[in-house]
Amino acid sequence: MPATDTPATDTPATDLRATDIVIEGARCHNLNAVNCRVPLGSLTVVTGVSGSGKSSLAFDTLYAEGQRRYVTSLSTYARQFLERLPRPPVDHISNLPPAIAIERRNRVTHARSTVGTASEITDHLRLLFSKIGQTRCPKCERSVERGTVEQVSGQIVERWEGARLQLCAPLMRRSGEKTSALRERLVREGFGRVLTGAGEVADLVDLTAKQLDEVRGSGYLLIDRLVPSRDASQARLTEAIASAFARGEGRCVVVAADETANFYEGFACDGCGRRFSLPRPVLFSFNSSLGACEKCEGFGRVAALDWERVVPDPHKSLEQGAIAPFATRSGNRYQLRLLTACRTARLAIDVPFEQLGAEQKHWVFEGDGDPWRGVRRYFDRLERKRYKVQNRVMLARYRRYDPCPDCNGARLCMDALCVRIAGMDIAQVCELTLSEFEAWLSRLELNASELELAGRVLAEIRARTATALAVGLGYVTLARPMRTLAGGEAQRIQLASALGGTLTASLYVLDEPTAGLHASDAMRLVGVLETIRDHGNTVVVVEHAPEVLRAADHVIDLGPGAGRHGGDVVFEGAIDAIAADGRSLTGRALRGEYQIGRSEKPRTARGKLRIVGATENNLCGLSVDLPLGQLVAVTGLSGSGKSSLIRSVLVGNLRREPDRGACERIVGGDLIESIVVVDPHPPARSTRSNPATLSKAFDGIRQQFASTREAKALGATPGWFSFNVPGGRCDGCDGVGEVVVDMYFLDDVRMPCEQCDGRRYRKEALEIRVSNRSIADVLDLTVDEALDVFGADPKITERLRSLTGVGLGYIALGQPLSTLSSGETQRLRLAQALAQGRAGTLFVLDEPTTGLHAADIDVLIGCFDRVLDAGGSVIVVEHNLAVIARADHVIDLGPGAGPAGGQIVATGTPAQIAAHPHSHTGAALRAAGSEMVLG
Secondary structure, three states: OOOOOOOHHHOOOOOOOOOEEEEEEEOOOOOOOEEEEEEOOOEEEEEEOOOOOHHHHHHHHHHHHHHHHHHHOOOHHHHHHHOOOOOOOOOEEEOOOOEEEEOOOOOOOOOOOEHHHHHOHHHHHHHHHHHHOEEEOOOOOOEEOEEOHHHHHHHHHHHHOOOOEEEEEOOOOOOOOOHHHHHHHHHHOOOOEEEOOOOOEEEHHHOOHHHHHHHHHHOEEEEEEEOOOOOOOOHHHHHHHHHHHHHOOOEEEEEOOOOEEEEEOEEEOOOOOOEOOOOOHHHHOOOOOOOEOOOOOOOOEEEEEOHHHHOOOOOOEOOOOOOHHHHOOOOHHHHHHHHHHHHHOOOOOOOEHHHOOHHHHHHHHHOOOOOOOOHHHHHHHHHHOOOOHHHHHHHHHOEEEEEOOOOOOOOEOHHHHOEEEOOEOHHHHHOOEHHHHHHHHHHOOOOHHHHHHHHHHHHHHHHHHHHHHHOOOOOOEOOOEHHHOOHHHHHHHHHHHHHHOOOOOOEEEEEOOOOOOOHHHHHHHHHHHHHHHHOOOEEEEEOOOHHHHHHOOEEEEEEOOOHHHOOEEEEEEOHHHHHOOOOOHHHHHHOOOOOOOOOOOOOOOOOEEEEEEEOOOOOOOEEEEEEOOOEEEEEOOOOOOHHHHHHHHHHHHHHOOOOOOOOOEEEOHHHOOEEEEEOOOOOOOOOOOOHHHHOOHHHHHHHHHHOOHHHHHHOOOHHHHOOOOOOOEOOOOOOOOEEEEOOOOOOOEEEEOOOOOOOOEOHHHHOOOEOOEOHHHHHOOEHHHHHHHOOOOHHHHHHHHHHHOOOOOOOEOOOOHHHOOHHHHHHHHHHHHHHHOOOOEEEEEEOOOOOOOHHHHHHHHHHHHHHHHOOOEEEEEOOOHHHHHHOOEEEEEEOOOHHHOOEEEEEEOHHHHHOOOOOHHHHHHHHHOHHHHHO
């Protein structure tokens, strides 16, 4: 039988004698049959301009093949789908270790995910509390232990050894049982005496029904009288206790000469009888119905009416529509009822709402029953009919979130919060910063039995905490929601989890780990990457930061341009050699040729915004001015309070968002006509979204196809050419171009649609042509090519020029947004925002240089200049020194992060910041050279 050829990518995963991962003929996306190598056990940096193919090489080729090889070893079920799963387009990859990917984006958006759950510290902490936690009754402040016959017996002997005791049980009637029947049953079971409330012993048979009822209220059923002793047999005592538990519904009463004590069967307080849930790990999880607070369902917050949003403009009168929901078409009838009721109650409707008295405002909001029932009753009616979408939208528009009154934001039920270690419950422990948490762990004093129960768990918690501290997260609390973290903080949480796993001989692929990090933090991150490498792993980093590049053992520089102009290896080798390479844009950046100086004519401010008394998160009552009409950079260490100040306090209050940050007031908001926020998150989550749909240029393209003679013959409208609705789209994949196979416990597998071969459309739609191109061919055009093809249609060209303005002319119209690099995604968000802007618009950008090469920042600065020249204002939260140096005004926060931050360190021009002796940003600017700062 002739030998069959084995696909090159199915070679053995690792050759122990090999020193390099060898990649041959990588052709994913724009890669042009790239050949390169990655030394095993090294720190390799893949760099190049945004869109040059870095992620295609590192993630879509190297990591994807590593994952494919791993999955093939799992099960027959997985392999039956992998036979249809396309391999990464590469000729050969040899010596590939098991791969782990750490992506840059903080994908967590759920309110339940916290730093503790993401780092898995909370999971181990729940186990620790379930093993050695001590439950204390909040009413009696007594320790609660599980009551068993043996345990209660031991307590009685220890407490009353040698004393004469009476063991009793409450007189409990069964359901529907009369008092006379109770007496007969007890006598029949062998009990003949009761202990009255006066402490006297009486015979059951001698008591009338009325007397027995009196005893039931204050006395007990006498089980036995005995003298407990350590030397004597415990059989009689345990039998009496068991009998008392059985007849007293789990309660045993011990009456001694000078005291009466209660003991309860099960997990209950012996002081008040309150029963508690057993401290199992699930009890301490707010993601479980057993552990979550019933009122807030584990979120820690409850929705409440936000009266500031209900009355957004208190200068208006009731007649002018001060009550915002009543100023809508659906609320018009309630406005009429309000005005009618006001006339009846002789309440002025033509004076500003803010001038009404407190009692008058209360009447408007709460009503008096009849005829006016108040604004709150309107929202109560919407709440009762939440099944209607429009009602849910209306409720969301006028609500805010307050701490849960039952758990005070702890998220957990009371039974969980009654369990303590060293005097603290798990919610209080999670409110500690990681530095404080490490100190709390070091102060724990455990006895031998506790160490035996929880020693391994405690060691794992300490190891993970030490790792989190090593990546500079000591200021973050375990309870902080993940979605509130900056990109750099979320990235470091992932790094801490990966390093905490102590894997060896693995391949780590990281996407811009320095995103969101201050220049002084980047060196700490380099130390973490070197530690992972020194554990025997291979680290591949997609990165632009000079700090990481200079620490690299090996550099792969892709380019020379982006998109179809990139995809080639410009340079491969040591960092010293790339700095001297004349072709490499990265080499030019390392030589300082892209440093941007200050503009010759600083812009003059056109008014200012003033934030007064900001106290959100770690902000220490900040008051600060932000000039309008200028480029304002807000800087500081990661975690110093930049996003809290700008995104939460400034934007949140100007927009009156439900989660807005706390401050006294914001002055100058009337100078802003609109606000556009640009953050690093993808502009759309749908797998169908692409640059054509996002820019809305696809509307004009579909209109041109629908106007052709062939389309009219078929009766096709513009919607027929959309892949979002039925018509001309492929029925097999519903216009997505691929199908998803659910792999259950593994990630879903995506494969090209077999019916349309990934082209999204049916055969009939593909036969209709414009400029000799089908609709699928048009989606394959780049933005620049599409401008040439549709240059005569202003509806299309105006939309596409917003993309070319941010340097994205090379991307394909139909390229899924999920395949764009982080730098391309950021610029796409910027293009989308610039299309919305006009004079008087405030642009707020969160780390706009994320994913951008030094050569790309020139384009970004040009975008800022166009916005400012058109009468807009720009505020950037940024660490990139080139952007900071070009700013008109800098606000530097710090001096540290977390509790050590939240203060104004310095404000002024970049030169003034660079001259400040205590500014970390100033130190970074000085280290970069005075030419960058002073021009």
